[in-house]
Amino acid sequence: MGTLLESIQSPADLKRMSDVQMTELAAQIREFLIQSLAKTGGHLGPNLGVVELTLALHAVFSTPADKILFDVSHQAYVHKILTGRLDRFQTIRQPGGLNGFMLRTESEHDAFGAGHAGTAISAALGMAVARDLAGGTENVIAVAGDAAFTNGITFEALNNIGEHTRRLIVVLNDNEWSIDRNVGAIARYFHKIVTNEHYQHLHTSAGRIIERFGGKTAVKVVKRAEEAAKGFLWPSMMFEEYGLEYFGPIDGHNLPLLIETFKFLKTADHPVLLHILTQKGRGYQPALEGQKKFHGLGPYDPETGDTKPAGLPTYSEVFATTLADLADENDKIVAITAAMPSGTGLDLFRPRHPNRYFDVGIAEEHAVVFAAGMATRGFRPVCAIYSTFLQRAFDPIVHDVCLQKLPVLFCMDRAGLSGDDGPTHHGLFDIGYLRSVPDLVLMAPKDENELADMMTTALQLPGPSAIRYPRGVVVGVTRKPHPEVLPIGKAEVLQDGSDVAILGLGPLVTMAAELAARLQKDGYSAAVINPRFVKPLDHDMLRQYAGRVAAFVTFEDHVKMGGFGTSVVEALDEMGLAVPVVRIGWPDQFIEHGKVDDLRAKHGLSVDEALNQVLPLLVHRRRPSLVAS
Numbered sequence: 147m148g149t150l151l152e153s154i155q156s157p158a159d160l161k162r163m164s165d166v167q168m169t170e171l172a173a174q175i176r177e178f179l180i181q182s183l184a185k186t187g188g189h190l191g192p193n194l195g196v197v198e199l200t201l202a203l204h205a206v207f208s209t210p211a212d213k214i215l216f217d218v219s220h221q222a223y224v225h226k227i228l229t230g231r232l233d234r235f236q237t238i239r240q241p242g243g244l245n246g247f248m249l250r251t252e253s254e255h256d257a258f259g260a261g262h263a264g265t266a267i268s269a270a271l272g273m274a275v276a277r278d279l280a281g282g283t284e285n286v287i288a289v290a291g292d293a294a295f296t297n298g299i300t301f302e303a304l305n306n307i308g309e310h311t312r313r314l315i316v317v318l319n320d321n322e323w324s325i326d327r328n329v330g331a332i333a334r335y336f337h338k339i340v341t342n343e344h345y346q347h348l349h350t351s352a353g354r355i356i357e358r359f360g361g362k363t364a365v366k367v368v369k370r371a372e373e374a375a376k377g378f379l380w381p382s383m384m385f386e387e388y389g390l391e392y393f394g395p396i397d398g399h400n401l402p403l404l405i406e407t408f409k410f411l412k413t414a415d416h417p418v419l420l421h422i423l424t425q426k427g428r429g430y431q432p433a434l435e436g437q438k439k440f441h442g443l444g445p446y447d448p449e450t451g452d453t454k455p456a457g458l459p460t461y462s463e464v465f466a467t468t469l470a471d472l473a474d475e476n477d478k479i480v481a482i483t484a485a486m487p488s489g490t491g492l493d494l495f496r497p498r499h500p501n502r503y504f505d506v507g508i509a510e511e512h513a514v515v516f517a518a519g520m521a522t523r524g525f526r527p528v529c530a531i532y533s534t535f536l537q538r539a540f541d542p543i544v545h546d547v548c549l550q551k552l553p554v555l556f557c558m559d560r561a562g563l564s565g566d567d568g569p570t571h572h573g574l575f576d577i578g579y580l581r582s583v584p585d586l587v588l589m590a591p592k593d594e595n596e597l598a599d600m601m602t603t604a605l606q607l608p609g610p611s612a613i614r615y616p617r618g619v620v621v622g623v624t625r626k627p628h629p630e631v632l633p634i635g636k637a638e639v640l641q642d643g644s645d646v647a648i649l650g651l652g653p654l655v656t657m658a659a660e661l662a663a664r665l666q667k668d669g670y671s672a673a674v675i676n677p678r679f680v681k682p683l684d685h686d687m688l689r690q691y692a693g694r695v696a697a698f699v700t701f702e703d704h705v706k707m708g709g710f711g712t713s714v715v716e717a718l719d720e721m722g723l724a725v726p727v728v729r730i731g732w733p734d735q736f737i738e739h740g741k742v743d744d745l746r747a748k749h750g751l752s753v754d755e756a757l758n759q760v761l762p763l764l765v766h767r768r769r770p771s772l773v774a775s
């Protein structure tokens with residue numbers, strides 16, 4: 147006989163289970179997650195924390211008719227398991243397998259795709275208003291973590307709910323953690339609610355009453371008691387002012403309590419917010435002890451939680467230690483992260499310069515305007531934000547930083563393909579959205595030494611600048627003792643040549659070198675160039691090679707449209723130089739998740755593809771020896 151878990155084909159199977167069976171099912175799901183993610187990697191901690199919540203939601207509501215949205219949706223694995231994807235779960239984040247986030251194209255149960263934070267309540271309100279206009283009856287439920295409440299969009303949505311719909315359920319899943327510890331006044335506010343002894347008492351008795359009597363009446367009784375206490379404690383509860391009736395905090399691991407509460411909230415004729423308390427990593431000791439690590443990780447040993455050491459340092463680590471070194475010399479340097487201290491490496495900067503380190507929460511727009519403000523007062527702010535998340539801050543970059551020519555440095559981590567996280571996290575658009583902004587200097591280092599050089603260079607500039615560098619470990623070159631200041635807008639010619647000039651942006655300079663080697667074998671003379679600067683582009687270098695070569699080739703870990711290669715085409719065109727450019731980069735489509743090398747081969751970001759495209763352009767440069775053979 148199979149396990150309870152194996153008997154779940156759809157949420158309907160769950161609805162037939164008793165409380166006892168569901169509690170057993172919760173345990174089986176936890177064990178399954180721990181064992182399965184040990185092989186694939188993934189967001190273990192957040193998902194262990196929402197097992198009961200997700201079971202209760204699917205026991206009470208009926209997807210796909212009802213709409214359940216998860217903020218970020220990194221915690222939607224249990225939802226995937228319960229909605230017919232158990233048999234494919236071991237393919238999660240693997241090439242061709244399930245995506246690690248909600249995807250509308252993956253299942254009709256995935257009401258809204260996500261990967262970036264702060265969107266669930268906004269989108270849920272949109273769905274609720276659409277339902278009201280269409281005269282529908284479905285329920286709309288947004289599940290958002292406590293860190294989502296550090297984000298502006300969440301509050302912009304809250305500001306509208308009371309005016310626009312009478313039926314919306316928001317679940318605040320409070321575990322006190324973002325990826326790192328949650329920060330700011332809102333985190334302190336939630337903490338105050340949770341640790342208040344009146345509430346502690348009330349929520350324990352709430353659990354008891356529900357368990358004893360069950361049903362709507364019991365929740366109402368509890369609610370009334372809480373109301374009285376609340377009036378006494380906080381006359382104007384924040385959420386109530388926003389027009390959401392507040393319930394909680396309740397134990398987010400008490401399945402019967404959650405089920406009864408949702409049954410009650412389903413009948414509410416006004417927007418409600420249920421505050422539940424959960425434990426990230428629940429049921430797995432290594433995750434409870436390593437909250438940060440188990441937020442999201444690669445494969446691990448399920449017995450111990452151990453992961454393989456990386457060997458070389460990451461670009462993030464080199465960035466952070468370099469910044470801390472530079473800050474030793476310059477007391478105007480400040481570091482800003484938007485809720486990613488470990489992801490960006492800044493947790494290495496923090497202990498060395500605690501007063502000059504700022505985690506502003508999941509608030510990229512604010513991070514950038516905040517940096518602009520500091521820059522007006524003579525500081526040298528460095529915003530360390532992943533390329534994909536900096537998309538959020540495009541207007542602040544234009545309006546607040548560049549228009550005012552303020553010396554803010556954007557260090558864009560994870561620029562390029564992110565691999566197994568997929569399209570929500572690929573950093574493939576930053577050149578496109580930054581190179582059009584006047585006065586911004588945009589750079590891409592070929593290795594870790596050059597990253598340090600570029601940071602040093604950027605921090606001497608009078609205006610804004612940005613550096614894009616990839617996810618993962620560095621090249622492994624011998625480190626220079628001291629970084630140096632680079633000449634602005636000057637490319638580095640690594641090898642001269644006269645038939646073709648090959649430009650490899652950032653670490654893709656290795657592809658340029660490989661292509662050159664292959665062409666040289668065929669007797670062609672190939673120049674290899676490390677452009678260093680996307681903006682200002684080295685026009686002199688382009689002009690010089692345009693007079694000699696039959697073609698340019700550009701490699702970039704970015705979409706071709708609007709990218710580095712396009713900037714070369716535009717520059718040649720502006721200079722009236724008609725030399726063909728073979729652009730190798732990502733096509734004009736959203737790239738799925740998978741292994742970087744596989745995806746590059748599949749989508750033509752390869753030396754082979756470059757060779758195929760460039761050889762016909764070099765025909766008339768054929769050496770006699772080649773023609774003879």
Ligand SMILES: Cc1ncc(C[n+]2csc(CCOP(=O)(O)OP(=O)(O)O)c2C)c(N)n1
Binds near residue numbers: 220323
């Ligand atoms: C706009 C944006 N910035 C940063 C991130 C990176 N990120 C992913 S999950 C997460 C923390 C989420 O915390 P919370 O919502 O409380 O959920 P939990 O993981 O604690 O369950 C962050 C900062 C993101 N997904 N989107």
